[in-house]
Amino acid sequence: MQAIRLKQPGGLENIYAEQTNAPETLGPNDVQVRIHAGSLNYHDYLVAAGALPTDDGRILLSDGAGVVEAVGAEVSDLAVGDHVVSCFYPQWESGPVVASAGGFARTPGDGVDGMAAEVVVRNQSAFTLAPEGWSHAESATITTAGVTAWRALVAEGGLKAGDTVVTLGTGGVSMAALQLAKAMGASVIVTSSSDEKLAKAKALGADATINYRATPEWGKAVMELTEGLGANHIVELGGPGTLAQSIEAVAVGGQIALIGVLTGFDGPVPTAQLMFKNARLQGLLVGSRANQRDYVKALEQNGIxxxxDRTFRYGELAEAFEYQLAGSHMGKICVEW
Structure with a gap:
């Protein structure tokens, strides 16, 4: 089989393909899955670029979707022929966040080998069923971006009809959040620096858009759009460079889900304003296996x-990361064998 690996110290020039033997043995709780597609996330890029060091020869990518080819004797959740999608935190089954989900030690493509291989053998907890009728590329968008949006808005956020959601940018998480929020009867405001992308977001159902380059004080613009009430939910992907505006934009008693660090890892927080608004600022990384199963059920019910944006071949993974880094994409970038 073929696998896409990373030579240390990282860098896109150190991504290479290797022919290797497929796994031959399954433990009693293992499944063998033939991977057909994956998708890219900013976390994957940080690993590939060497910003998040990993073992030499690490197989890349956290997201993978494919078909179960064999199961161990004690596997109960999955069966041969099932279409499945990988889990970002396979050790986190359900309930409150577990201590081992406080980092990436067991995350595919980072602490352990990832899904950029034609065949993988993992514990059954590493996968859930994919949405019925979805392509493998579509299913591969669920693992990180989709589950993050679900947990931020629904599992942790308690999103309800009539709420207002602000999502930053037009990447995979933001587009999943837009689609999910609209399906649940919420109003959505999307920010971007591209008028072209904002027009596409409007076509996907966004109620309002803000070009943050034309309107740097976009938090005030959100307050104006909501007649002074602010947004109940903010999907915050920027980090320190955008957090002050998110706090300006959030409603009294609202929630900011901090899920991205696109503008850096450290910065000031206007704590007094956050306190005066009685708002909740929650750091959030993806979700549990149960969150993923619930999200899949919701997707099957609402037709999302x-x-x-674009699909590459696995052998073009370095080019796919370069395309991601350019920032011209909207939604997800996928790879297929």
Whole structure:
């Protein structure tokens, strides 16, 4: 089989393909899955670029979707022929966040080998069923971006009809959040620096858009759009460079889900304003296996299909990361064998 690996110290020039033997043995709780597609996330890029060091020869990518080819004697959740999608935190089954989900030690493509291989053998907890009728590329968007949006808005956020959601940018998480929020009867405001992308977001159902380059004080613009009430939910992907505006934009008693660090890892927080608004600021990384199963059920019920910008071949993974880094995409970037 073929696998896409990373030579240390990282860097896109150190991504390479290797022919290797497929796993031959399954433990009693293992499943063998033939991977057909994956998708890219900013976390994957940080690993590939060497910003998040990993073992030499690490197989890349956290997201993977495919078909179960064999199961161990004690596997109960999955069966041969099932279409499945990988889990970001396979050790976190359900309930409150577990201590081992406080980092990436067991995350595919980082602490352990990832899904950029034609065949993988993992414990059954590493996968859930994929949405019925979805392509493998569509399913591969669920693992990180989709589950993050679900947990931020629904599992932790308690999103309800009539709420207002602000999501930053037009990447995979933001587009999943837009689609999910609209399906649940919420109003959505999308920010971006691209008028072209904002027009596409409007076509996907966004109620309002803000170009943050034309309107740097976009938090005030959100307050104006909501007649002074602010947004109940903010999907915050920027980090320190955008957090002050998110706090300006959030409603009294609202929630900011901090899920991205696109503008850096450290910065000031206007704590007094956050306190005066009685708002909740929650750091949030993806979700549990149960969150993923619930999200899949919701997707099957409401007919949402993910926004996929472009699909590369696995052998073009370095080029796919370069395309991601350029920031011209909207929604998800996928790879297929």
């Amino acid at each position: 299909r993910p926004v996929i």
